[in-house]
Amino acid sequence: LIQLAQRMTRVQASAIREILKVTERPEVLSFAGGLPAPEAFPAEALARAHADVLASEPGPALQYGPTEGHAPLRAWVAERMTRRGLPAAPEQVLITAGSQQGIDLVGKALIDPGDTVLVEAPSYLAALQCFSTYEARLETVETDDDGMRIEALERALRACRPRLIYLVPTFQNPRGTTLPLERRLAIARIAAEHGVAVLEDDPYGELRYRGGALPPIAGLIPEAPVIHLGSFSKTLAPGLRLGYAVADERTIRALTIAKQATDLHTGSLAQRAVARLLETFDFDAHLRRLRTLYGERLDAMLASIERSFPPGTAWTRPEGGLFVWVRLPGGIDAEELLADAMQQRVAFVPGAPFYPDRPCVESLRLNFSNRPPPLIAEGMARLGACAAARLRERRLGDGVASGVAG
Ligand SMILES: Cc1ncc(COP(=O)(O)O)c(C=O)c1O
DSSP: OOOOOGGGGGOOOOHHHHHHHHHTSTTSEEOOSOOOOGGGSOHHHHHHHHHHHHHHOHHHHHSOOOTTOOHHHHHHHHHHHHHTTOOOOGGGEEEESHHHHHHHHHHHHHOOTTOEEEEESSOOHHHHHHHHHTTOEEEEEOEETTEEOHHHHHHHHHHOOOSEEEEOOSSOTTTOOOOOHHHHHHHHHHHHHHTOEEEEEOSSTTOBOSSOOOOOGGGTSTTSOEEEEEESTTTTOGGGOOEEEEOOHHHHHHHHHHHHHHHSSSOHHHHHHHHHHHHHSOHHHHHHHHHHHHHHHHHHHHHHHHHHSOTTOEEOOOSBSSEEEEEOSTTOOHHHHHHHHHHTTEEOEESGGGOSSSOOTTEEEEEOSSSOHHHHHHHHHHHHHHHHHHHHHHHHHHHHHHHHHO
C-alpha cells in the first residue's frame, strides 16, 4: 500500500464530481453539472483557428512556451479587463489552465498550513477542496441574496487574521447571487485597510442576461491586494482549459513560479489558436448570442420552478451565470430528493457539499445552461412532483406522529 501525505486525510473527493458520474449518464435529464450548451461552442471557428495556427506557426504551436503565457493572449486579456474596469498591463496577466488552476496557484503561493481563508457559505466546492489541500482553516462568512455580508466579514476579521478572502462576486456558484457595487467597494476598502488579500473568482462575469454590468473588485481601489481570476470556459469552451489571473506584477511573478513547478506552461496550441480566433472572430457578437440563449433558459427555469414546485419553495433569481439555488419546503432533505429524482431520471446537485460547515440540507443547485426550455420544463415538472410527494409524505408522517402523541 502506498502511503499518502498527511494532508490527503484532510481532503475529500469532490462529492459533486462523484454525483456527476451518475447524473451525467445519457438517459438522465440532468441539471447537475455546470455545463455550457455544447451547441453554442464556436466549433467551426475554433477548428479554423487551430488549422491556421498549425499551418502557419507549427513550430511554436507545438513547442514548449513561456510559463506566463502566449504574449498576444496576455495582451488581449489585459485590454479586455481594462475595458471591463480593471486597468491591467500584459505583464499583470498570467495564462492558466482554466481558472481552477488560478485558484490552486493562489493556494500554493499564498497559504501556509494553518492559515485561515474566509469563504462564502455556500461556496464553490473545488475552491474549498483546493484550500484544504494547502492545509488552510476555512471560516465561513454569512451571505444573503446579495452575496457576502459586510458586517459578517468585518466580524470575521475581528475574530481571526485571515490570509485570504475568497469569493465569487458575480453570479456565484452555487447560488447565482451578485455582490452590489457598495459591497464591492467595501471589500476593496477592507482589503486595502487590513492588508488582507482577496481572491475574486469570476468565470461568469460576462454572462449577464439582465441588469447593468458591475466592475470587478480588483479594479476599484488600486492599492487593494486583489487577485482577479477569469476563464474562457464559459465564454468559449471548457475543454480548452484556458483561464487567466490578473494581479500586480509581483504577485503574478509568484504565481508564475508556482506554475513552473505545476505544469511549466498552459498548452501552446490552445493558447495560440484562441489568440488567433480572437483576432478575427466577433467575440462580443458571440457573447450576445450566448446571453440570448442562456437568458431564455434562465427564464424557462424560473417559470418552471414557479409552476412545478410545491408552495413554500424559495429560490434565487440570478441576473446571469449558470445556476439557480433552491430551498425546499417542510424540511425535505435534498439528498433524499435526489434518490427519488434519479428514479424519474432527472438530476441536480444537493446543496450540502457546498458548505464547509453546517450545511443547509434542504438546498439544491440547478444548472439551466445545458438544456433547451422544453426539457427544462419537463425536468422541473418531474422534480417538482418528486418534491410534492416528499412533502405529502412528511406531512402525513407528522400528522400520524402528532395523532399518536395527542
Ligand atoms: C466559481 C468557479 N470558479 C472556477 C471554476 C473553474 O472553471 P475553469 O477552470 O473551467 O475556468 C468554476 C467552474 O465551474 C467555477 O464555478
